[in-house]
Amino acid sequence: MAVRIVGLSFSYPSSADVLFEDFSLEFQPGWTALAGSNGAGKSTLLRLIDGSLRADAGSIRTEGSAAFCPQDPSVCPEDAFFQFYSGGNEARKFFSLLHITEEQLERYETLSGGEKKRIQIACALAESPDILLLDEPTNHLDSESRSLLLGALMAFPGTGIAVTHDRAFSDRLCQRTVFLARESLVFAGGRDCVAAEVYPGGLSSALELRRNETERCSSEYRALHQKAQAEKKRAAAVQADIRQKAANLSKRNIDSKDRDAKGRIDLARISGKDRTLGDAKRRLESQIARTQESLSASRKMLSRKEGISIPCAAADRFFLAIEAAAVQAGGGAYSLSVPHLEIKGGDKIAVTGANGSGKSLFVRHIVGTLGALGRTEQALYVPQEIPEELARTALHSFGQLADDEKGRVLSHLYRLGSEPSFIAAQDMADGTGGTSASPGELRKLLISMGIEGGRPLLILDEPTNHLDITSVLALESSLAETPCALILVSHDEAFLEHTCTRRIHISRRGSGGRAEEI
Numbered sequence: 001m002a003v004r005i006v007g008l009s010f011s012y013p014s015s016a017d018v019l020f021e022d023f024s025l026e027f028q029p030g031w032t033a034l035a036g037s038n039g040a041g042k043s044t045l046l047r048l049i050d051g052s053l054r055a056d057a058g059s060i061r062t063e064g065s066a067a068f069c070p071q072d073p074s075v076c077p078e079d080a081f082f083q084f085y086s087g088g089n090e091a092r093k094f095f096s097l098l099h100i101t102e103e104q105l106e107r108y109e110t111l112s113g114g115e116k117k118r119i120q121i122a123c124a125l126a127e128s129p130d131i132l133l134l135d136e137p138t139n140h141l142d143s144e145s146r147s148l149l150l151g152a153l154m155a156f157p158g159t160g161i162a163v164t165h166d167r168a169f170s171d172r173l174c175q176r177t178v179f180l181a182r183e184s185l186v187f188a189g190g191r192d193c194v195a196a197e198v199y200p201g202g203l204s205s206a207l208e209l210r211r212n213e214t215e216r217c218s219s220e221y222r223a224l225h226q227k228a229q230a231e232k233k234r235a236a237a238v239q240a241d242i243r244q245k246a247a248n249l250s251k252r253n254i255d256s257k258d259r260d261a262k263g264r265i266d267l268a269r270i271s272g273k274d275r276t277l278g279d280a281k282r283r284l285e286s287q288i289a290r291t292q293e294s295l296s297a298s299r300k301m302l303s304r305k306e307g308i309s310i311p312c313a314a315a316d317r318f319f320l321a322i323e324a325a326a327v328q329a330g331g332g333a334y335s336l337s338v339p340h341l342e343i344k345g346g347d348k349i350a351v352t353g354a355n356g357s358g359k360s361l362f363v364r365h366i367v368g369t370l371g372a373l374g375r376t377e378q379a380l381y382v383p384q385e386i387p388e389e390l391a392r393t394a395l396h397s398f399g400q401l402a403d404d405e406k407g408r409v410l411s412h413l414y415r416l417g418s419e420p421s422f423i424a425a426q427d428m429a430d431g432t433g434g435t436s437a438s439p440g441e442l443r444k445l446l447i448s449m450g451i452e453g454g455r456p457l458l459i460l461d462e463p464t465n466h467l468d469i470t471s472v473l474a475l476e477s478s479l480a481e482t483p484c485a486l487i488l489v490s491h492d493e494a495f496l497e498h499t500c501t502r503r504i505h506i507s508r509r510g511s512g513g514r515a516e517e518i
Contacts, residue, residue, distance in 0.1 A: 003027040003049055003131060003159055007058035010048060019044060021193040023058070025178065031153065031160040033170040033203050036180035037417050037470040038440055041194045042163045043071065045180070046133045049161070064130025064158070071135040071163075071466070073116040076108040077123040091126035097152045098122045098145075113140030113385075114355040118149065125152060134162040138169050139465045142354045142491050164203065165469040167494045171202035179206060187217075203469065204494075228291045235284045306474040308415045310482035311454040315345035318378070318456035318485055320370070327365045329358070336361050336506070336513040345456055348479070348486040350496045351515075353506030358513045359489045360384055362506060363461050366487060370457075380450035384461040384489070386442050394446055405452065412448035416478075417471035440466035447475070458482070461489040 008023040019041045034042050047053040049060055050068040077083075083091055084105055098118040104111060105119065117140055124132060137153075138146055150172055153160065164170050170177065177199045183190030199206035312318075322341040329336065336358040343349065353359050360383070370376050383390075401409065418441060443466060451458075458479070464472050472495065479486060479499045490496055496503075506515045 002029065002063060003161070004061040005049075005058070006061070008048070008055050008060065009057040010044070010053070010055050018193045020055075021191065023194065023196070025196050025198075027159055027161055027178075028176075029157075029159045030176075031156075031162065031174040033174040033177040033206070034161055034163045034180065035165065035170075035177055035203055035206065035469050036194075038438065038468045039419065040180040040182060040468075042180055042468075043135050046135055046161065046163060049131070050133055062131055065127070066131035066133060067124040067127050067129035068133040069120050069124050069135060069137065071139065073113065073120040073140075076105075076116075077120055079127075080105055080108075080119060080123050083123050083126040090128065094122045094125040094152055097155075098148050112355045114142055114145050117141060118145055121149060121152070125156065130158045132156055132158060132160045134160070134164075136164060136466070137162055138164065138166045138491070140355070140462070140491075143352075143493070144354055146491065165464065165467060165472050166492060167202070167204045167207075167469075168492075171204050174202045176200055177203055177206035179210060207469070207473075224291060228288065231284060231288045231291060235288060238280050238284060305415055306417065306470070307477040307481075308412045308448075308451070308474070310451045310458070310478055310484055312345070312456050312482060312484040313454040315456050315483040315485070318345040319343070320366075320375075320457065320485075322366060322369055325365070327358075327361055329361050334358065334361075334511055334513065336365075336515060338362060338365060338515050339517070341504075341517070343457070343485050343487070345485050346483055347502060348500045349488065349502045349504055350500035351487060351489045351504050351506065352491070352496070353513075354508065357506045357508040358515070359506055360461055362504075362515050363459055363487065363489055366459060377453070378455055379457040379459055380447070380453070380455045381459040382443060382446050382450070382461065382463060384465065386439060386446070390446075391442050394442065394449065398445065398449060401449075408452065409445075409448045412451065413444055416444045416448065416474050417468060418444055438466065440468065440471065443467065444471060455484070457485045457487070459487045462491070463488070464490060464492050464495055 003026065005023060005025045008020050009018070010020045011018045034045065036042055044053065046068060048055055049062065050066055052068070084095055084100070084102065098121065100119055100122055104115060108116065108119070111119075117137065121134065121137060124134075132153075134153075137149060141149060146166075146169060150169065153162075153173055160173075162170070162174070179197045179199065180194050181197075182193065183195045184192040197210070199209050320343045322338065322343070324340045325338050327336045327338055328334070351359050351362060363381075367376075367379065367381050370379050398406070398409065443463060447460075447463070460479075463475060467475070472492075476495055476498050479488070486499070488496065488500055503518050504515055505518045506513055
């Protein structure tokens with residue numbers, strides 16, 4: 001049930017860049033986390049293994065059948081009803097494990113993203129594949145759904161590969177982590193194509209090992225570079241001494257009748273005392289060559305600043321009171337009880353709760369309160385799902401920025417793990433009035449543009465969805481350090497632990513819900 005990739009080469013016809021070149025890797029039975037920055041080829045590699053993309057060269061050998069769950073679960077799997085109604089007990093158990101009901105299948109279009117993701121993965125498991133490929137399986141999932149999914153996936157007996165940025169999830173599930181990165185962006189002289197590093201354990205362990213390896217390589221390179229510079233300095237000093245010695249042994253400026261002076265020089269030449277410096281020079285030259293060889297063989301790691309400074313206008317004076325209210329949704333079909341809340345500068349509030357409990361409703365209530373108070377400009381709000389109109393507006397606004405403003409936004413994007421040239425070189429229009437930008441890149445663009453105003457309140461609904469692990473870590477450190485007030489909706493517990501100091505939990509019972517600080 002292993003997956004063996006040998007000498008793989010692949011590039012998209014629409015791109016001048018080579019993605020994979022002479023790439024080899026093997027996935028063993030059990031679960032492997034697949035991580036790396038946006039554009040490193042994670043989703044592409046899954047599609048190459050699945051067969052929906054064809055390699056330009058090389059081979060991908062798989063033992064048995066494969067099932068692929070793409071990142072977007074918006075379309076109901078074609079065989080969902082067949083698997084649910086006609087599948088045997090082995091197939092049906094996955095629907096049971098993931099708490100999927102007949103009623104949910106019948107109203108798939110109205111389900112939350114997390115509910116759709118559970119159905120998508122249940123259908124894939126019900127096929128009993130030998131190889132299961134998952135692209136961001138925990139996007140949109142609440143903590144209960146993650147636990148259900150974890151249990152189902154741990155029971156999978158084949159070879160599993162999951163593209164994920166979820167540290168807690170991968171640490172529980174995966175025996176190894178494969179980190180993909182374009183070599184030329186990692187170290188000087190690296191190839192301009194993607195390479196893989198394999199680490200034992202889940203994502204947290206891999207990130208720690210990767211940091212240690214980077215620090216070790218950088219330290220070794222600096223030590224060798226300093227050694228080479230010191231040796232060259234000593235060699236230059238020896239060479240200067242040799243030149244001085246040669247001048248001292250020269251008869252050019254001695255009077256032709258001064259036989260004593262000429263005799264002393266002849267004696268010094270014959271005795272060989274002048275050879276000492278020459279021998280030292282040869283030894284140093286040999287040492288310099290060895291050091292330079294070691295330096296050339298070592299990898300000079302390229303440094304990349306990550307994390308952005310999020311400015312905040314008058315953070316210490318910001319204050320917002322949210323009055324207790326019953327917030328209605330679905331034409332009054334659902335009512336969320338919101339308590340009196342006070343938010344001041346520096347408060348970092350995590351908003352948690354099960355899918356469908358009303359977290360986004362709670363956030364929209366705060367945004368609405370700001371609007372009613374005429375204070376909309378004080379907040380940056382990035383919704384969970386970015387509608388097409390907002391995406392087009394953001395890209396158009398970016399294109400209209402002055403050069404200095406655009407430069408700052410591109411710098412933010414770079415420090416959030418993006419390659420600014422991707423956005424700077426194109427408007428990302430797809431020719432149909434839409435955009436070809438990924439959801440993750442759009443989210444980072446909205447944040448990068450939004451923080452330019454120095455707003456004292458940030459409201460981010462599931463900001464880590466669609467982000468790669470590099471971007472998640474950069475955003476995490478930035479939010480933890482900003483003096484702005486923060487309201488953060490997320491199911492990523494590791495992310496919340498590193499950013500927030502207060503927590504509001506939303507629970508639901510039937511047609512009513514309650515938000516309360518815990």
